[in-house]
Amino acid sequence: MARLRKAARIWGDPKAREIGQRALITPDDRVFTIDPPAIFGRRAPVEIEIGAGKGEFIIERAAEFPERDFIAVELSATVTRVLAVRCGRAGLGNLRVVRMDARTLVNLMLPDRSVSAYHIYYPDPWPKERHVKHRLFTPTLVASLFRTVEPGATAYVATDVRDYAGEIFPMMLAAGFIRAVEAAPGADRTGFARKYVAAGKPVFSASFRRPRESKNP
């Protein structure tokens, strides 16, 4: 409720809304592809954060790497409004926000080999058996992550749920990714990560690389 009120207050301010709308990518009926070079007006490595929440990590990351382009994907309309205003206020030309189910984006809308990194931190675990169907990670989604990353590109993952990590990590390997030694840069920098780290909770993070020599798609 407090979150809804906060989002309504922020979005109700015309100046904040105008700033947020500038950061938002709004797909419509004519747009079936998200084409990063068309959005950013240049060809640069593209990093995507799925379930970006309020953007604590991706805003810092986009500021850190101005030579790369960033898309923050968020499903919740409420959270997206807060995220878009925060991204707009950061004033970064290399960061845009899209409100959609990341499964639609990754499975259907992104071109092959168009992404240089995915960041997926603390996806909702849906622990109850009857809710498992809502989980982000499925073999289909993971195959699409593989299809859409460039050879040599990395998908970074973190979760606070041991059992979920135990499903995700083998799924990534089964899709053709290989485990990389590199630490996941957002594993301790997102909004949820900061809470978990402060509470001393264990987190399970890993990086997965698409081999350079991998074949189509």
Ligand SMILES: C[S@@+](CC[C@H](N)C(=O)[O-])C[C@H]1O[C@@H](n2cnc3c(N)ncnc32)[C@H](O)[C@@H]1O
């Ligand atoms: C537990 S929160 C973690 C947020 C952020 N990654 C962090 O670590 O602070 C999960 C986020 O993923 C979003 N989400 C859940 N399913 C999604 C989907 N299918 N596509 C895009 N975002 C999704 C939720 O709305 C929520 O904001």
